[in-house]
Amino acid sequence: MPSFNSESVAASSPSGLNAAPPASASSRPRSDSPVWSSLLTTHRVRIWHGRHLVVRDVNLAIPRERITALIGPSGCGKSTLLRAFNRLTDLTPLLRVEGTIQLEGRDIHDPTIRVDELRRRVGMIFPQPQPFSKSIFENVAWAIRLKGPVEHLEEKVEIALRRARLWDEVKDKLQSPAQALPPGPSQRLCLARALAVEPEALLLDEPCASLDPGATAQLEEALMDLKFKDGMTMVIVTHNLAQAKRISDLTACLALDDASPDPTRPTGLLVEAAATETIFTTPRDPRTEAYITGRVG
Ligand SMILES: Nc1ncnc2c1ncn2[C@@H]1O[C@H](COP(=O)(O)OP(=O)(O)OP(=O)(O)O)[C@@H](O)[C@H]1O
Numbered sequence: 001m002p003s004f005n006s007e008s009v010a011a012s013s014p015s016g017l018n019a020a021p022p023a024s025a026s027s028r029p030r031s032d033s034p035v036w037s038s039l040l041t042t043h044r045v046r047i048w049h050g051r052h053l054v055v056r057d058v059n060l061a062i063p064r065e066r067i068t069a070l071i072g073p074s075g076c077g078k079s080t081l082l083r084a085f086n087r088l089t090d091l092t093p094l095l096r097v098e099g100t101i102q103l104e105g106r107d108i109h110d111p112t113i114r115v116d117e118l119r120r121r122v123g124m125i126f127p128q129p130q131p132f133s134k135s136i137f138e139n140v141a142w143a144i145r146l147k148g149p150v151e152h153l154e155e156k157v158e159i160a161l162r163r164a165r166l167w168d169e170v171k172d173k174l175q176s177p178a179q180a181l182p183p184g185p186s187q188r189l190c191l192a193r194a195l196a197v198e199p200e201a202l203l204l205d206e207p208c209a210s211l212d213p214g215a216t217a218q219l220e221e222a223l224m225d226l227k228f229k230d231g232m233t234m235v236i237v238t239h240n241l242a243q244a245k246r247i248s249d250l251t252a253c254l255a256l257d258d259a260s261p262d263p264t265r266p267t268g269l270l271v272e273a274a275a276t277e278t279i280f281t282t283p284r285d286p287r288t289e290a291y292i293t294g295r296v297g
Pocket residue numbers: 049052054072073074075076077078079080081092095265
């Protein structure tokens with residue numbers, strides 16, 4: 001367990017990571033909020049899709065070397081927010097991010113930031129595994145070569161596959177087509193490919209969406225290994241509350257704003273973030289409680 005202190009995990013709002021805390025929330029820091037050093041922080045982030053406000057007022061600190069879960073009902077903007085962390089949102093012309101997102105204290109929208117380097121440092125795993133139509137070996141080797149001239153390529157491919165807990169399953173068929181792999185190993189190959197460029201953080205967007213319970217358990221074990229052995233910082237969007245409880249250290253709960261101007265397209269907002277155990281045992285915000293008890297979403 002982390003040490004606890006009145007210093008909050010909040011990026012700026014002392015009350016639990018949201019610039020607009022609900023009426024029921026205290027404006028004082030939670031005394032049970034852990035002290036974690038942050039890798040990524042957001043300050044007053046709001047994301048628009050055209051004229052629709054997708055998510056608003058997100059003040060959040062993503063702790064280094066921990067797993068942060070983003071939970072909340074469908075459509076509250078979890079995936080969009082996740083994609084903003086390495087500017088994948090830039091690829092959707094109608095999406096616009098306001099506010100500040102910092103990586104190691106540096107604004108990721110600073111004009112001097114190289115977006116390709118940002119995405120190397122902060123990798124992404126998508127809901128459906130998408131290996132390239134190359135061999136298993138080449139899927140990982142391709143990523144390693146992106147970093148420039150390579151020595152010891154085979155060794156580096158093996159290291160990435162081992163870190164993704166896939167090596168033992170594929171070491172005898174490295175030249176086989178990656179797209180022939182079943183979903184579980186296929187997703188761990190995508191994890192190995194993401195690890196091959198040596199990121200500092202990984203964003204995981206419902207990475208187990210297409211996996212059965214056994215394959216989910218294997219991926220979770222790989223993620224836990226990455227955290228404990230490599231100190232990887234991870235942010236996972238998940239609808240699986242048991243998964244959030246199992247693997248995350250911090251949980252950030254988003255909700256849909258009842259007061260949205262267009263009730264057919266409500267705006268999401270971050271209502272509460274705290275140590276996962278706290279969120280699931282003593283949530284402060286009634287919307288968190290409603291979500292984790294299955295009354296909404
Ligand atoms: N490319 C896009 N095209 C259209 N609308 C978008 C796009 N990206 C985001 N949005 C808007 O953002 C809202 C939130 O979507 P997002 O996928 O981020 O939510 P979510 O919380 O991850 O939902 P789910 O849990 O169902 O995946 C959508 O309902 C939609 O209004």
